[in-house]
Amino acid sequence: MTQRPIRPIPLTLGGLPDVNDILGRDQSASDVEKLLLGGQSVLLTGDRRTGKTCFSRVVEHGLRRRGHPVVRVSAERASFGDFVDALSREIEKEFQLTSELQRWEPTVKAGPFEARRRAPIVGLDQLLTKISERGTDKRVVVIIDEVPILARAMEQEKPGAGAAVLDTLRRVRQEHGSGLSMLLLGSIGFHHIAKSSPGSLNDITKEHVGPLVEADGVYLARCLMAGDSINAIDPNAFAVAVHKAAEGIPYYIHHLVRDTRNHIGVHGFAATSLPAQLVDEALHHVDDPWNLRHYRDRVPEYYPDREELAYSVLDIFAGATGALGVNDVMRLLAATPHAGETSRRGLIDLIELLEQDHYLRREGKANSFRSEIVRRAWMATWR
Ligand SMILES: Nc1ncnc2c1ncn2[C@@H]1O[C@H](COP(=O)(O)OP(=O)(O)OP(=O)(O)O)[C@@H](O)[C@H]1O
Ligand SMILES: [Mg+2]
Incomplete structure (x- = not known):
């Protein structure tokens, strides 16, 4: 590899770096770009803070350089109405569609849990259909960041509502795939929603965003x-x-x-x-400057009804000196107050979720913490 000259790059610490200061993602971003332009939709997965949003900025930059329209929206919104609102504003900006969008406004703005529950879903469908029609010359790419946050919030408010969004996105991909591809992002929680909407991500290629080499x-x-x-x-x-x-x-x-x-x-x-x-x-540090307590705090939200079991299983993995198989964990659980709370099958399901939520990695049939930092952060909360 040729030696790259050292140049000053400012610290961003969670903010948005200049696209030229996002390092080490060029090759994989260009692979994702090719998939998108070939008609595939892609889901970027990876633990929090691994750089998924930055990665998607590199992809966006490449797409725009080739003249493709890109609509980017974050789904981290207070409500579905806000999300569709933000999406329509972005579409407006990209395609100057103001007058047409204004005609839909009443449909688009109604929240999904109000009397006209179906209406906003139709609004989302219409918006995306509209932009896919713009993609006849140059494919349009829609980037939706933090999809699981919105889907989960909706699902919690009304079972089925979050899954309906994933289903709508899939239907749009299927019906308008010739003009539009989607790049979806989310660190955790996708599969928790996708369970109630099996198949909603089946047509999507998953790309993992991991550490830098x-x-x-x-x-x-x-x-x-x-x-x-x-x-x-x-x-x-x-x-x-x-x-x-x-x-x-x-x-x-x-x-x-x-x-x-x-x-x-x-x-x-x-x-x-x-x-x-x-x-x-x-x-x-008492102030938790790297925000690592999040790994503990999110447990009740992601493992409702078995949070204590999830804590115990994670305690067991955190304290282990090597990788543990399912039988090892069953045996160690027997010495905790949570003995008898799960069958072997149930434990396997839980371990698989912990893998998807980036706590654990699998080595053959055994598991261990995926990250030493996260493992030690977990142990630092022990008293
Ligand atoms: N490839 C990179 N080169 C330089 N800095 C990066 C890179 N990727 C991420 N960063 C830095 O890490 C921070 C977090 O990155 P980013 O927001 O993209 O992560 P994320 O995976 O989207 O996080 P979250 O799970 O919270 O959404 C950025 O603000 C930036 O400072
Ligand atoms: Mg992000």
């Missing part, structure tokens, strides 16, 4: 260090230590560089052992 993670760390004027005795060795401590997750790389800057402000220098020490501090 070492060359890219180290390069990002070096550029962020340059952006913050951080000097280390051996900058490359320091950047390698940052990448390793961050497990290649760009969000944590940003955090570690920021924390290094603060550390140098107090202590004057940064040893190569610092990144690992900073991770440790972040894991035990």
